Amino acid sequence: MTAKSMRYAAAAGALAASTAIGHAQAVRTPEAYRAAVAMYVKTGDPAVAVKPLVGWDQKALADAVIETIKSGDAGLDEAAALLHLEIGVAVAGISTPSSQGYLDLGSQLIDGIYPANPEVVKNLSAERLAEIAKVRATWHGVAASAFLSVNDADRARLFLAKALKITPGSAALLTLQGTADEIVGAGFNPDDVESLMMKRRASQQRTRFLLSAEQLYRRALSADPAYALAQIRLGRVEFLFKNMKAAAASLQKGSAAAEDPSHRYLAAMFMGAFLQEQRDLPGARVQFERALELAPRSQNAIVALAYVELISGRPDRSQALARGYLGTPNSDDAWWAFKNGTLDHAGLRWLRQRIRK
Amino acid sequence: MRRLQIAAVLISASAAMISADQQPVFRASVDVVRIDVSVMNGLNPVAGLKAGDFVLTDNGVPQALDSVSLDSVPLNLMLVLDTSGSLAGERLTHLIDAVNGLVKSLRAEDSASLMTFSEPIRLALETTRDRAPLVAALTGLTADGMTSVNDAIFLALQLRPADAGESRPVLLLFSDGRDTSSWLRSDHVIEATKRSGMLVHVVELVADEWMGARGVEARPSAFLGTLADTGGGRRWFAKSSRDLRELFGKALNELRARYLLTYSPSGVSREGWHDVKVTLKNARGEITARPGYFAQ
Numbered sequence: 001m002t003a004k005s006m007r008y009a010a011a012a013g014a015l016a017a018s019t020a021i022g023h024a025q026a027v028r029t030p031e032a033y034r035a036a037v038a039m040y041v042k043t044g045d046p047a048v049a050v051k052p053l054v055g056w057d058q059k060a061l062a063d064a065v066i067e068t069i070k071s072g073d074a075g076l077d078e079a080a081a082l083l084h085l086e087i088g089v090a091v092a093g094i095s096t097p098s099s100q101g102y103l104d105l106g107s108q109l110i111d112g113i114y115p116a117n118p119e120v121v122k123n124l125s126a127e128r129l130a131e132i133a134k135v136r137a138t139w140h141g142v143a144a145s146a147f148l149s150v151n152d153a154d155r156a157r158l159f160l161a162k163a164l165k166i167t168p169g170s171a172a173l174l175t176l177q178g179t180a181d182e183i184v185g186a187g188f189n190p191d192d193v194e195s196l197m198m199k200r201r202a203s204q205q206r207t208r209f210l211l212s213a214e215q216l217y218r219r220a221l222s223a224d225p226a227y228a229l230a231q232i233r234l235g236r237v238e239f240l241f242k243n244m245k246a247a248a249a250s251l252q253k254g255s256a257a258a259e260d261p262s263h264r265y266l267a268a269m270f271m272g273a274f275l276q277e278q279r280d281l282p283g284a285r286v287q288f289e290r291a292l293e294l295a296p297r298s299q300n301a302i303v304a305l306a307y308v309e310l311i312s313g314r315p316d317r318s319q320a321l322a323r324g325y326l327g328t329p330n331s332d333d334a335w336w337a338f339k340n341g342t343l344d345h346a347g348l349r350w351l352r353q354r355i356r357k
Numbered sequence: 358m359r360r361l362q363i364a365a366v367l368i369s370a371s372a373a374m375i376s377a378d379q380q381p382v383f384r385a386s387v388d389v390v391r392i393d394v395s396v397m398n399g400l401n402p403v404a405g406l407k408a409g410d411f412v413l414t415d416n417g418v419p420q421a422l423d424s425v426s427l428d429s430v431p432l433n434l435m436l437v438l439d440t441s442g443s444l445a446g447e448r449l450t451h452l453i454d455a456v457n458g459l460v461k462s463l464r465a466e467d468s469a470s471l472m473t474f475s476e477p478i479r480l481a482l483e484t485t486r487d488r489a490p491l492v493a494a495l496t497g498l499t500a501d502g503m504t505s506v507n508d509a510i511f512l513a514l515q516l517r518p519a520d521a522g523e524s525r526p527v528l529l530l531f532s533d534g535r536d537t538s539s540w541l542r543s544d545h546v547i548e549a550t551k552r553s554g555m556l557v558h559v560v561e562l563v564a565d566e567w568m569g570a571r572g573v574e575a576r577p578s579a580f581l582g583t584l585a586d587t588g589g590g591r592r593w594f595a596k597s598s599r600d601l602r603e604l605f606g607k608a609l610n611e612l613r614a615r616y617l618l619t620y621s622p623s624g625v626s627r628e629g630w631h632d633v634k635v636t637l638k639n640a641r642g643e644i645t646a647r648p649g650y651f652a653q
Contacts, residue, residue, distance in 0.1 A: 189535065269540075299477060300540040303508045306515060307545055310552060313653050315515075322515035326472070326480035336476070339538065 033064035148341025185209025262334035402614030475502030557588025589647030
C-alpha cells in the first residue's frame with residue numbers, strides 16, 4: 001500500500017472499519033438496506049449509515065440492490081449508489097477488490113436511474129436525460145478516480161469505460177483515461193533493466209501507453225480546448241517523446257489556461273523541465289522557482305531547482321536548498337495527483353449535494 | 358578482466374579568519390584532489406602499498422602523489438535507507454538489525470547521519486558521533502509508500518560536508534527496488550554523482566520472494582550498478598534480507614581497507630571534467646575508484 005493510500009485509509013477510517021465482514025447480528029433484508037440508505041440521506045454521514053450493513057456478504061447486498069432497482073425509484077437508486085461510492089472510495093486504500101465489490105453494485109444502482117422502459121424514456125425531457133447522463137458519468141468517473149488514486153489503473157479503466165460510454169466527449173473523463181494510460185506506461189522503464197531485449201520490450205510498452213494517452217488528451221482538447229489539465233499533460237507527453245516544439249506550445253497554452261494552483265504548479269514544473277532540456281538553465285530556474293512559490297514545501301520543486309543550480313555551477317545554492325528542505329514535511333499533493341491520479345473530489349461533492357437536495 | 362576505475366574528490370580547502378563582527382578578513386584557497394581507491398586481490402584487500410606503488414594520471418598527465426593513507430582517516434558516513442512499502446515487516450527488521458551492527462562497528466572518531474526515503478525524503482538524523490540518537494532513529498523506522506531513490510541520492514549528495522576536514526565522506530545506500538516516484542531521472546543522478554566527489558557504496562536487496570510474487574523476475578538495478586561505478590564504490594547484492602547484516606559488515610570492512618591518494622593537480626586545466634586513471638606499478642590488484650572528478 002502506498003503512503004497515499006494509507007492516508008486515504010486513515011481519513012476514511014471509521015467508514016472503512018464499519019464495512020468489516022463477519023458481523024453475525026446483521027438483519028439482511030431489502031428493508032434494512034433501504035433504511036441504511038435513508039439514514040445516509042438524512043445524516044449525510046456514510047459512517048453512520050453503513051453500520052446496519054456491517055457483516056452483509058456480497059450476495060445479500062446484491063439481492064438488496066436488485067430489489068432497490070426493481071422499485072423503480074430513481075431517487076432511491078441514486079442515494080444508494082452514492083452510499084456505495086462513499087464506501088468504495090473509503091476502502092480503496094485498504095482493499096481494491098473489496099472496493100470494487102461495493103462499486104460494481106453501485107454501478108448497477110446508478111445505471112438504474114435510467115428507466116428500463118423505453119416508453120418512459122420517451123416521455124422524459126431532454127434536460128432530464130442530460131441530467132441522468134451527467135449523474136451516471138460523474139459517478140463512474142469518481143469511482144475510476146478512486147482506483148487511480150491508489151495506483152490501480154486496471155480497475156480504474158473498467159469504470160472509465162462505462163463513464164465514457166455515457167459521455168464520450170467529456171474532456172475530464174478523456175483526460176482521466178489518458179492518466180490511467182500514463183500510469184500503466186510509467187511501469188515500463190527501460191532504464192531499470194539490463195538486457196537489450198528487455199529494454200526494447202519496456203520501451204515499446206511505454207511508448208504504446210504514452211501514445212494512447214497522447215491521443216486521449218488530444219480528444220479531450222477537441223471537446224474542450226480550454227481544458228488546462230489535458231493541455232499540460234499533453235505537453236508532458238510530447239516532452240517525453242522529445243517533440244519539443246509541440247511540448248512547448250502545449251505547456252504554454254496549458255499554463256495560460258490553468259486557474260487551479262495545482263495545475264499552474266504542474267505547468268511550471270514541466271516548462272522548467274523543458275527549458276532545462278533545452279539548456280536554458282536560467283529559464284528553467286525561473287519556472288522551478290515559480291513552482292516553489294505555488295507549492296513552497298514541494299519536494300519535487302526543491303529537487304528540480306537544486307539540480308538546475310548544481311549544473312549551472314552553483315553547488316552552494318544547491319546544497320542550501322537541500323539543507324533547507326530536509327527534515328520538514330513535504331506537501332506534494334499536486335505532484336502525486338499528476339503522477340498517480342487523484343480522487344475526483346469535485347465530482348463527489350456534486351453528487352453529495354444532489355442527495356442533500 | 359581487470360576493472361580499472363578511479364575515484365577523486367576535489368576539495369577547495371579554504372582557510373578563513375573571521376573577525377569579531379563576522380566579516381571575513383582573509384581567505385585563501387588551495388585545490389587538492391583526494392582519490393579514494395580500493396585495491397583488491399580476489400576477495401581480499403591488498404594492504405601495505407606506498408605512494409610509489411601507484412601511478413596516477415589526471416587528464417592523461419602523470420601526477421605526483423602527496424600522500425597515501427590507509428584506514429586511518431575517520432569516516433563521515435551518510436546512511437541512505439529505503440523505507441518504501443516493500444520493506445515492511447521482516448525485511449525492515451533485518452535492515453535495522455544490519456545497520457545497527459554497522460553502527461556498533463564504527464570507531465569513536467567516525468561520524469554518521471541518517472536519511473530515509475519512500476515518496477518523501479527525510480533527514481532522520483544530522484551528522485553525529487553520538488551513537489545513541491542514531492540507534493534511536495533506526496529503531497523508530499517504519500516502511501510504506503513508493504520509492505524516490507533518485508531524488509534521495511541527489512539530496513544526500515548535496516548534504517556532503519563543504520569541508521570534510523580530515524574525514525572521508527561516504528554515501529552508503531540501501532535499496533530494494535526501482536524508482537517509482539522521483540522527479541530526477543537516473544542520468545541526472547549520475548551527473549550529480551560525478552560532481553559530488555562523494556564515495557558511493559550500494560547494498561541492494563534483489564530478493565525473489567517479493568518480486569516473484571508479482572510475476573517479475575528479480576534482477577539487479579542497472580542504474581544502481583552505474584551509480585556505484587560512477588561514485589567509485591562497490592555494490593553488494595543480497596538475495597535475502599537475512600544477508601544484510603553480513604553485507605553491511607563487508608561494506609564497512611571494504612571502506613577501512615581503502616587507500617586515500619592525495620595530490621595537487623599540475624599541468625592540467627582547472628575547470629570541467631577530469632579523467633583520472635590509477636594503476637599499480639609495483640604490485641598486483643584490482644583497483645576500484647571513481648572515473649574522474651568535476652572541477653568548477
